[in-house]
Amino acid sequence: MLLSTGLDLTQQVLPPRSLFVNHPMGNPFGRPGDGDQQRRILRAVLGLAERVTVPGTIEMWPEPWGEDFDDVIDRTLGAMGPS
């Protein structure tokens, strides 16, 4: 299984089973110290192995991050350039 924070990238690569969490990169399992959130996400992604029967399925994690993180994306992409 794959835990993804980049939906369009995952749709291109198409792993067998993925869970997309709409979180900033660096927080796929959520916020530091929030063990309950980490457990919920880990349980969901492990559960893909039981649920998924169609190859390439991408499930959507339903809980929102709760705040805008567009500025984080911009900083991240700045570092990700090819040079």
Place this chain on the structure above:
Amino acid sequence: MKYVERLAHRYGQQGFPPYQWTINTEAPLTPLRRPLAECRVAMLTSGGVSRCAAPSWDPDARNDFRLDVIDADAPADDFQVHDSYYETDSAVEDINCVFPIERLREFATEGVIGSVAERQWSGFMGRIYKRQHVLEVAAPAFAAELGRDEVDLALLVPA
């Protein structure tokens, strides 16, 4: 978030030719061979994670095929994180944000999964442009290691 579009825009601004993305139109699917509660689980993080006693990752790594073994019982406060491609503050504060080793151990104790594979993994971090090497050498070698440990489920976590 539209990473593909925004990366293409940034690459173009820097004068680079269009990036050749990997686009797969189909995926394999290996059915689970036993209930999750009996499965041995391994995780791979590509988030520049290493044990404190191990060398740190090059945060700007390119084509680095180093692969670290992380012992299943590694304490959560015995990790370092070096990766310039994402904001590592959360992972530094709590490694479970990118590599939930404590949560996985809890699930094994509670019987949600069968066991935590003795060898967990950190690798494939940074910028890797050698797609063919990944497909033909590095990924099959990693899969073989999982096979040696009789892993039933592998969870891949890009940061």
